[in-house]
Amino acid sequence: MEKIKPRTLSGFMELLPAEQQKMERIMETLRRTYSLYGFTPLDTPLIESAEVLLAKGGGETEKQIYRFTKGDSDLALRFDLTVPLAKYVALNYSRLAFPFRRYQIGKVYRGERAQRGRFREFYQADIDIIGDGRLDIINEAEIPSIIYRTFTSLGLTRFKIRVNNRKILSGFYDILGLAERSGDIMRTVDKLDKIGPEKVRALLMDEEIGVTAEQAEEILRFIAIKGTNAEVLDALGAYTGRSELFDTGLAELGAVTRYLDAFGVPEQNFAIDLSIARGLDYYTGTVYETVMTDYPEVGSVCSGGRYDNLAEYYTDRPLPGVGISIGLTRLFYVLNEQKMLSDDIITAPADALVIPMTENTAFAVSACTVLRDAGIRTALYTEDKKFKAKMSYADRLGYPFVVLIGEDEAAQGLVSCKNMQTGRQEMLSADAAAELIAAELKRRGEAAIIKEK
Amino acid sequence: MEKIKPRTLSGFMELLPAEQQKMERIMETLRRTYSLYGFTPLDTPLIESAEVLLAKGGGETEKQIYRFTKGDSDLALRFDLTVPLAKYVALNYSRLAFPFRRYQIGKVYRGERAQRGRFREFYQADIDIIGDGRLDIINEAEIPSIIYRTFTSLGLTRFKIRVNNRKILSGFYDILGLAERSGDIMRTVDKLDKIGPEKVRALLMDEEIGVTAEQAEEILRFIAIKGTNAEVLDALGAYTGRSELFDTGLAELGAVTRYLDAFGVPEQNFAIDLSIARGLDYYTGTVYETVMTDYPEVGSVCSGGRYDNLAEYYTDRPLPGVGISIGLTRLFYVLNEQKMLSDDIITAPADALVIPMTENTAFAVSACTVLRDAGIRTALYTEDKKFKAKMSYADRLGYPFVVLIGEDEAAQGLVSCKNMQTGRQEMLSADAAAELIAAELKRRGEAAIIKEK
Numbered sequence: 001m002e003k004i005k006p007r008t009l010s011g012f013m014e015l016l017p018a019e020q021q022k023m024e025r026i027m028e029t030l031r032r033t034y035s036l037y038g039f040t041p042l043d044t045p046l047i048e049s050a051e052v053l054l055a056k057g058g059g060e061t062e063k064q065i066y067r068f069t070k071g072d073s074d075l076a077l078r079f080d081l082t083v084p085l086a087k088y089v090a091l092n093y094s095r096l097a098f099p100f101r102r103y104q105i106g107k108v109y110r111g112e113r114a115q116r117g118r119f120r121e122f123y124q125a126d127i128d129i130i131g132d133g134r135l136d137i138i139n140e141a142e143i144p145s146i147i148y149r150t151f152t153s154l155g156l157t158r159f160k161i162r163v164n165n166r167k168i169l170s171g172f173y174d175i176l177g178l179a180e181r182s183g184d185i186m187r188t189v190d191k192l193d194k195i196g197p198e199k200v201r202a203l204l205m206d207e208e209i210g211v212t213a214e215q216a217e218e219i220l221r222f223i224a225i226k227g228t229n230a231e232v233l234d235a236l237g238a239y240t241g242r243s244e245l246f247d248t249g250l251a252e253l254g255a256v257t258r259y260l261d262a263f264g265v266p267e268q269n270f271a272i273d274l275s276i277a278r279g280l281d282y283y284t285g286t287v288y289e290t291v292m293t294d295y296p297e298v299g300s301v302c303s304g305g306r307y308d309n310l311a312e313y314y315t316d317r318p319l320p321g322v323g324i325s326i327g328l329t330r331l332f333y334v335l336n337e338q339k340m341l342s343d344d345i346i347t348a349p350a351d352a353l354v355i356p357m358t359e360n361t362a363f364a365v366s367a368c369t370v371l372r373d374a375g376i377r378t379a380l381y382t383e384d385k386k387f388k389a390k391m392s393y394a395d396r397l398g399y400p401f402v403v404l405i406g407e408d409e410a411a412q413g414l415v416s417c418k419n420m421q422t423g424r425q426e427m428l429s430a431d432a433a434a435e436l437i438a439a440e441l442k443r444r445g446e447a448a449i450i451k452e453k
Numbered sequence: 454m455e456k457i458k459p460r461t462l463s464g465f466m467e468l469l470p471a472e473q474q475k476m477e478r479i480m481e482t483l484r485r486t487y488s489l490y491g492f493t494p495l496d497t498p499l500i501e502s503a504e505v506l507l508a509k510g511g512g513e514t515e516k517q518i519y520r521f522t523k524g525d526s527d528l529a530l531r532f533d534l535t536v537p538l539a540k541y542v543a544l545n546y547s548r549l550a551f552p553f554r555r556y557q558i559g560k561v562y563r564g565e566r567a568q569r570g571r572f573r574e575f576y577q578a579d580i581d582i583i584g585d586g587r588l589d590i591i592n593e594a595e596i597p598s599i600i601y602r603t604f605t606s607l608g609l610t611r612f613k614i615r616v617n618n619r620k621i622l623s624g625f626y627d628i629l630g631l632a633e634r635s636g637d638i639m640r641t642v643d644k645l646d647k648i649g650p651e652k653v654r655a656l657l658m659d660e661e662i663g664v665t666a667e668q669a670e671e672i673l674r675f676i677a678i679k680g681t682n683a684e685v686l687d688a689l690g691a692y693t694g695r696s697e698l699f700d701t702g703l704a705e706l707g708a709v710t711r712y713l714d715a716f717g718v719p720e721q722n723f724a725i726d727l728s729i730a731r732g733l734d735y736y737t738g739t740v741y742e743t744v745m746t747d748y749p750e751v752g753s754v755c756s757g758g759r760y761d762n763l764a765e766y767y768t769d770r771p772l773p774g775v776g777i778s779i780g781l782t783r784l785f786y787v788l789n790e791q792k793m794l795s796d797d798i799i800t801a802p803a804d805a806l807v808i809p810m811t812e813n814t815a816f817a818v819s820a821c822t823v824l825r826d827a828g829i830r831t832a833l834y835t836e837d838k839k840f841k842a843k844m845s846y847a848d849r850l851g852y853p854f855v856v857l858i859g860e861d862e863a864a865q866g867l868v869s870c871k872n873m874q875t876g877r878q879e880m881l882s883a884d885a886a887a888e889l890i891a892a893e894l895k896r897r898g899e900a901a902i903i904k905e906k
Contacts, residue, residue, distance in 0.1 A: 038832025379491025
């Protein structure tokens with residue numbers, strides 16, 4: 001038979017088993033953390049009607065989209081989880097209770113140019129809180145605590161949540177008389193980290209935006225305001241009374257900062273940063289970015305913000321919200337590249353491998369059943385191989401425990417349980433082995449998946 | 454702005470939050486059960502090269518497939534999880550240890566004619582054990598125990614795992630001199646449940662298959678062999694010594710049945726059934742079906758079998774295996790329709806809703822942090838509404854506990870914790886509330902997701 005060469009498409013991440021176990025561990029941690037904050041899981045189709053998905057239309061996204069027809073239907077693969085959420089909320093409005101808090105961890109598709117570390121199929125892990133008509137500022141204040149708990153639960157401590165408020169920025173440009181150009185200005189200022197202040201100044205003053213040298217100076221001085229949260233808030237106080245929008249924004253930023261302590265976020269993981277605007281046009285209040293302290297070049301690993309109209313393309317109803325998104329596949333890729341994924345977690349398919357050493361395997365099978373009934377994840381080695389081959393299989397897959405059953409064991413109704421980490425082996429009943437394994441796994445505890453150097 | 458009518462494509466399941474929580478519960482149970490048997494999780498792309506995915510080619514499947522181009526690439530959405538597994542194993546052969554046991558729960562796509570209860574996007578939950586060159590019969594014996602534990606963990610007890618062996622069938626047709634027509638015959642016999650013995654007889658004797666009346670009689674008598682497992686094995690014993698294939702199959706079926714007890718499968722949930730062949734051509738040994746005793750019309754909810762060449766389209770290497778698949782979306786749909794999904798499980802977004810009753814919310818926020826640190830899934834009610842509206846929100850979402858924080862509570866540094874099931878309310882510290890909630894949730898225990906009537 002002629003063979004087809006097996007291959008996986010470029011830009012599509014497909015992990016080996018041990019790596020996949022680490023990815024699963026991260027997803028499990030995210031699910032648990034999001035649940036801890038009262039977000040309900042949601043699962044929407046990968047495919048939507050193109051008309052619905054592209055309601056907003058235009059832009060970079062439309063070029064990257066996977067769009068195709070099936071029968072008479074014009075279809076597309078989702079390119080983010082926000083548009084499907086907007087559709088879902090508009091469609092099910094009367095059946096949901098607001099504020100509606102949902103998380104979704106799912107794959108999205110963008111046909112970007114393939115390059116190392118860029119993915120065409122990738123997981124996003126999103127949370128959003130949607131209000132009906134209004135949504136209290138306290139929701140914006142809660143987001144940093146969710147980001148904080150998410151990353152610390154994964155084992156990362158060296159990160160900073162950077163926060164700003166779009167109303168402060170827009171208000172500031174109002175004060176300068178640059179309100180109409182504020183969108184362009186913010187997109188330029190957003191590049192500060194990448195291109196530095198002098199190039200930002202040049203871009204601001206070039207024809208397209210055309211601010212004066214004085215205005216550019218004011219802008220650069222403004223976004224350069226640095227210090228502790230209290231110092232930054234203090235410095236911003238100097239601008240109050242000149243723009244209502246600015247004053248509202250400053251009050252919101254103050255509230256977000258004030259709640260940090262009650263939400264359990266240490267100041268060292270949080271910084272007001274006036275240079276952050278987030279490129280997307282629909283953010284209207286607090287905006288968030290999260291950077292790994294030792295890897296600033298990676299950029300933000302968790303971003304989002306407050307918006308006023310989630311579903312404006314589907315409904316007249318104002319549905320304000322706040323949300324953040326983690327680009328999970330890229331984060332996993334980066335952590336893997338930086339060797340920051342811990343080798344201390346169990347990546348074996350199970351906790352114990354039961355190895356029968358005689359042809360009579362019935363007793364070994366019963367031992368498996370005892371272990372499983374006790375909640376021990378147990379694999380049975382089934383093939384007729386030499387002892388060395390069996391042990392090398394256990395080694396290769398990294399089983400923490402091997403349970404050996406030879407003639408002696410079967411005759412006495414016992415098993416030999418070997419701790420593969422310590423090498424210690426003891427003969428005992430299957431029940432006792434289950435207890436021993438459970439106790440040892442508990443003692444080792446759950447290693448964090450991310451290991452900082 | 455002109456609005457686009459929000460809609461979800463027909464044939465695509467999209468659940469409301471409470472239903473989704475039930476689906477998540479099922480998926481979590483499957484993940485846990487499969488892990489208990491040492492299957493490692495895998496996640497392969499939704500999109501594959503059409504050439505790779507359709508290596509086998511032809512048939513009903515190809516018509517249903519979602520196939521499209523992006524740039525120069527001819528792509529397709531996976532229509533099952535077996536073909537991607539075959540590709541994965543062929544591609545990563547040298548990096549895997551065999552037997553390779555993997556589970557995968559993922560969405561697959563088939564553009565079937567839309568009708569009630571039929572889905573174009575649906576979850577499959579698959580496990581497979583792949584051997585390198587050979588795979589011991591004990592793996593086939595282990596499968597019923599996995600099916601048994603999976604369904605009982607979900608709360609279903611009234612089901613039967615029906616098992617047969619293709620070698621017995623093929624061997625029997627050898628004996629009748631009908632080996633060359635055995636494929637057609639088995640596909641016909643497979644319809645027995647649906648159309649009854651007389652129509653099967655007629656089909657067998659019509660031109661296309663053309664067996665004699667005598668042969669048809671023999672076939673019907675054979676597949677009508679019924680009784681306890683011991684009785685059926687005994688009746689089959691009468692045919693031995695006339696076909697090597699038959700004898701091997703009978704030995705295998707005997708082994709599978711003999712191990713049941715050691716694997717902890719009660720005889721009442723297991724039956725040898727000679728009428729089962731499974732339509733698919735690639736099964737070569739044990740085949741499985743699982744039917745819900747009270748809903749035979751639903752058909753098999755978990756099927757599979759033993760095959761000899763998982764990846765023959767990609768590699769010359771013989772990779773035998775055994776696997777089963779649950780059509781999860783359809784199963785969920787059926788259980789939901791039959792009102793068999795328990796209302797006793799918590800479908801609220803969290804265990805507790807903290808409701809601040811004064812404007813000073815900082816203490817309520819701290820209480821949330823205490824509860825979350827103790828592992829209690831906690832949502833904060835954030836909006837400025839009347840007390841009644843806040844409680845009705847808690848009711849509507851089904852929170853098991855509400856934690857009220859008014860002036861008295863804040864002044865004393867306490868919270869009022871209300872058990873929404875009993876109505877009992879008590880004022881205590883946030884730490885004590887966390888303990889009370891944890892203890893009560895533990896006391897209630899985890900309700901099974903499936904409730905039999």
